[in-house]
Structures are given as structure tokens and as C-alpha cells.
Amino acid sequence: MKDEIIARARFLLTDLHLPPVEANTRLKDYFPDLELEERARYLREADTPPPDPTTP
Numbered sequence: 001m002k003d004e005i006i007a008r009a010r011f012l013l014t015d016l017h018l019p020p021v022e023a024n025t026r027l028k029d030y031f032p033d034l035e036l037e038e039r040a041r042y043l044r045e046a047d048t049p050p051p052d053p054t055t056p
Contacts, residue, residue, distance in 0.1 A: 002042075005031055009039075009046035020047075 008030050012023040020043055027039045034042070 005034070005042045006046045009043045013043065013047055 005027070009023065009027055012018045012026050013020070016023075018026060020040075023043055024036070024039045027043065028034065031039070
């Protein structure tokens with residue numbers, strides 16, 4: 001489920017270009033059981049680029 005939440009958060013931030021505050025509110029629409037702090041954490045994770053697999 002974590003991957004699904006991060007994917008949705010990334011969609012809100014990058015595809016829809018929502019500011020983090022609005023993305024947090026919209027994320028609650030998709031996952032109503034998540035607390036505010038959890039949604040903020042997932043949004044931070046979604047906003048962090050994945051590590052480069054070519055770097056040792």
C-alpha cells in the first residue's frame with residue numbers, strides 16, 4: 001500500500017502540479033484513514049527523487 005500512496009502523492013505533485021498543502025488535502029480524499037503527519041511524510045517521499053542506480 002505504501003507504494004500506492006507514494007505513487008498517488010507523486011501524481012498530485014508532479015502531474016497535477018499541486019502545492020504540497022493542497023496535495024495533502026487531496027491525498028486524504030484517496031486515503032481517508034491517513035493522519036496529517038503520515039500524508040506529509042508520503043508527500044515528502046514522493047517529492048524526493050529516487051536514487052540513481054548507476055552511482056556506487
